Amino acid sequence: MTDPGRPALEQPTRRDYIKGAGLIAGGSLLAGCSSNSATDSTATEPTETTETPTATETESYTVNMEPVGDVTFQTVPERWLPYGGTYADMGVALGQADGLTGIGGADRYYTYVYDELPGVSVDQETIDANPEVRTKEEFYELDSDVHLYDPGMLINWFDWSQSDVDEIAENVAPFIGNLIFRRSDEWHDYRYYTLYQAFEKVAEVFQEQARYKAFKQLHDDFIADLQSQLPPAEERPNVLLTFEGTDEPESFSPYRLNDNGTSKKQWRDLGVTDALAGTDIENLSTTNRGEYDYETLLSVDPDVILVRGHERKSATEFRETVLQFMQDHSVGSQLTAVQNGRVYRGGYLRQGPIHNFFLTERAAQQLYPDIFGDVTSDTELFDRERIADIVTGEFE
Secondary structure, eight states: OOTTOOTTTTTTTTTTTTTTTEEEEOOOOTTTTTTTTTTTTTTTSSSSSOOOOOOOTTOOOEEEETTTEEEESOOOOOOOEESHHHHHHHHHTTOOGGBBBSOHHHHHHHGGGGGGTTOOOOOOHHHHHOOOOSHHEEEEHHSSEEEEHHHHHHHHHSSOHHHHHHHHHTOOOOOOOOSSSOOOOOOOSSOOOOOOOOHHHHHHHHHHHHHHHHHHHHHHHHHHHHTOOOOOOSSSOOEEEOOOOOOOOOEEEOOOOOGGOOGHHHHTTTTOEETTTOOOOOOOOOOOOOOHHHHHHHOOSSSSEEEEEESSOHHHHHHHIHHHHHHTTTGGGHHHHTTTTTTOOOOOOOOOOOHHHHHHHHHHHHHHHHHOTTTOOOOSOOOHHHHHHHHTTTOO
């Protein structure tokens, strides 16, 4: 398949130097999954990342990330396409919002957090115009410079073939990305990355290593400050993380906190115990879509229940719908968490670095309100202005 919108005799442009860069490493774009797994950073980086001049058409650089492996860029990408909220938020954090061309799943990209960050925004019209980019035709039409997608996901979720992946990488732009929000899919047999490991790779793609370092320092200080105030481990609540998107839930799909996916990062950072520890209940995955009723939940009876699927509700709206239904339910009302009003929104599946600040703040207030304030309060635990400054380029 060829690009229907490109004249046959068109001369190469700046963006043509980017096209096909993912093939420079040679072979299939999913080749090298095991050979590059020993280290996190085998990419060729500038010696000094804080004052590195922008790459030009004569200065190439290589980023290594599984499953694709080495991806060589002849110039810094300007137009970029992410699959979901994780990589979209990374791009925004790195000051690249203006180059966003669409997204693979707009339904789980929560942009309202940017409203609290002065000068930070994305073009909602662009997202609305291209909210589910998952076909080859759409990739050709958008003609991006880089695709922040895990190609293994396209193959296993959307019936792409390896030849489809290779075609788009050669004719449009390379893929680079790794599905990291959970670690329970059997098809994902290559290495995973933590949120900040993946964020660092995206920073290399956009040559924004200084912004990445500023974010990581702010993040590390934020987490260290919260952790210094946590109660002893034996006094922390055990938590059941579930998914159920209805306002009147009758069954729940469980997540395991020991899965180590990035969607559970805030709970691990805050030192909670998985209420399902010691059970044979497995994490949600492509093949495991199990659901459990109130009787099963009662046998576990967690201190706190976190329900995903309600991220466009406020804390108060969630309490007035989901929690109220559970309090009125003949069996659900017997749960300790329900009786104590400790049922909360469970956070995003696909969170990026900006999202994570907000979700960690929320989680700290859900789990430890006596220390950090109630989740419905206006108490802020991190500096919004500092995040905005990093995004907009005002940092040392």
